[in-house]
Amino acid sequence: MSTPHVPSRLPQVGTTIFSVMSQLAQTHGAINLSQGFPDFAPPPLMLSRVAHHMATGSNQYAMMHGAPSLRVAIAEKVARLYGANYDVEREITVTAGATEAIFCAIAACVRPGDEVIVFAPVYDAYIPAILLNGGTPILAKLAAPDYRPNFSELRQLLTPRTRMMIINSPHNPTGSVWSAGDMAQLAVLLADTDAVVVSDEVYEHVVFDAATHVSVMHFPALRERSFVVSSFGKTYHITGWKIAYCLAPESLMAELRKTHQFVVFSVSHPMQLAIADFMRDAPEFADDLASFYQQKRDHLRAELADSRFRLLPCAGTYFQLVDYSAISEMTDLEFAHWLTKEHGVASIPISVFSPQGSDLRLVRLCFAKDSETLANAGARLRKI
Ligand code: PMP
Ligand code: GLN
Numbered sequence: 001m002s003t004p005h006v007p008s009r010l011p012q013v014g015t016t017i018f019s020v021m022s023q024l025a026q027t028h029g030a031i032n033l034s035q036g037f038p039d040f041a042p043p044p045l046m047l048s049r050v051a052h053h054m055a056t057g058s059n060q061y062a063m064m065h066g067a068p069s070l071r072v073a074i075a076e077k078v079a080r081l082y083g084a085n086y087d088v089e090r091e092i093t094v095t096a097g098a099t100e101a102i103f104c105a106i107a108a109c110v111r112p113g114d115e116v117i118v119f120a121p122v123y124d125a126y127i128p129a130i131l132l133n134g135g136t137p138i139l140a141k142l143a144a145p146d147y148r149p150n151f152s153e154l155r156q157l158l159t160p161r162t163r164m165m166i167i168n169s170p171h172n173p174t175g176s177v178w179s180a181g182d183m184a185q186l187a188v189l190l191a192d193t194d195a196v197v198v199s200d201e202v203y204e205h206v207v208f209d210a211a212t213h214v215s216v217m218h219f220p221a222l223r224e225r226s227f228v229v230s231s232f233g234k235t236y237h238i239t240g241w242k243i244a245y246c247l248a249p250e251s252l253m254a255e256l257r258k259t260h261q262f263v264v265f266s267v268s269h270p271m272q273l274a275i276a277d278f279m280r281d282a283p284e285f286a287d288d289l290a291s292f293y294q295q296k297r298d299h300l301r302a303e304l305a306d307s308r309f310r311l312l313p314c315a316g317t318y319f320q321l322v323d324y325s326a327i328s329e330m331t332d333l334e335f336a337h338w339l340t341k342e343h344g345v346a347s348i349p350i351s352v353f354s355p356q357g358s359d360l361r362l363v364r365l366c367f368a369k370d371s372e373t374l375a376n377a378g379a380r381l382r383k384i
Pocket of ligand 2: 035
């Protein structure tokens with residue numbers, strides 16, 4: 001008896017960089033500024049509501065599309081923030097993280113031969129999901145240092161086979177954000193097409209310098225062709241709970257749910273109820289998140305101001321790109337390994353988000369960390 005040989009569906013894909021770098025940080029006892037997660041606790045009220053719902057018996061399956069109280073809280077939130085009305089029964093689904101929502105949206109829409117436009121640097125979960133569903137990823141370029149969308153390039157990339165475009169603002173890993181003008185241009189660009197949009201807005205509450213998040217939901221012409229995805233992990237410091245949501249017009253959502261119900265069926269019940277309670281009882285938490293993270297961004301930037309790292313702009317997310325070309329000629333992958341092993345700070349090399357390759361000397365640092373962590377990392381990075 002031997003194990004059958006199964007040709008890989010994803011021959012070019014290895015283990016995600018987030019696992020690789022977090023593991024390396026652990027092995028070397030390094031400060032982990034690589035994988036994006038907070039090193040501080042979620043709000044105590046959130047935790048006490050989980051305990052409450054577990055103790056009072058909400059330990060069985062939640063509804064397939066999400067606990068009603070959570071879907072109501074989501075509907076109220078997006079109506080308040082974006083003036084968008086989504087039907088609680090038919091147009092909102094609670095998912096196992098944004099990752100599952102994005103996968104299911106792609107599985108719902110993309111068939112062999114379809115083209116999906118993504119922007120490089122591209123978050124690493126998108127392309128494997130497109131490939132698994134037989135689609136062809138088409139790369140639009142976001143160019144350093146501002147990483148703005150280039151609409152004349154986009155116009156040329158659109159074809160009759162374009163089934164989907166995946167956008168992500170605020171953008172991981174670059175920290176760039178789309179303006180209202182960008183969204184308006186996108187609406188015009190797609191007007192006569194059959195392309196759907198997946199709008200990955202997981203950092204919707206983390207936009208800096210008094211700017212406000214621009215959502216596809218602000219633009220009815222985009223909203224009607226979009227799956228909008230957000231993640232409670234980012235908003236409430238609970239990345240490990242893996243709970244997020246997706247919004248879409250009824251016909252698109254019906255298709256997404258056909259996949260969602262057979263991938264996970266439903267998502268942790270007591271946690272959904274706790275998030276719903278928290279959204280109702282502490283709506284200001286999400287509103288305050290931008291200033292909370294802006295202080296952390298500014299702290300990290302101040303730590304590095306006198307270092308040999310050059311800071312790129314950061315308009316949103318909890319990631320800071322730094323250019324190390326004054327320090328080393330190494331590739332970013334080599335540099336990130338070296339930095340972890342020799343200087344005890346783990347980062348993310350950003351060439352892994354550029355399928356066409358990148359020779360930029362850039363790594364990403366996560367600043368969703370408490371002050372002591374940022375100060376310790378700063379002290380180590382200034383010595384290099
Ligand atoms: N999209 C982006 C841009 C992200 O940064 C992340 C996670 N950091 C995700 C999707 C996945 O979110 P989740 O952990 O909720 O699956
Ligand atoms: N999105 C997080 C990051 O960018 C990581 C999520 C994950 O590890 N899958 O670091």
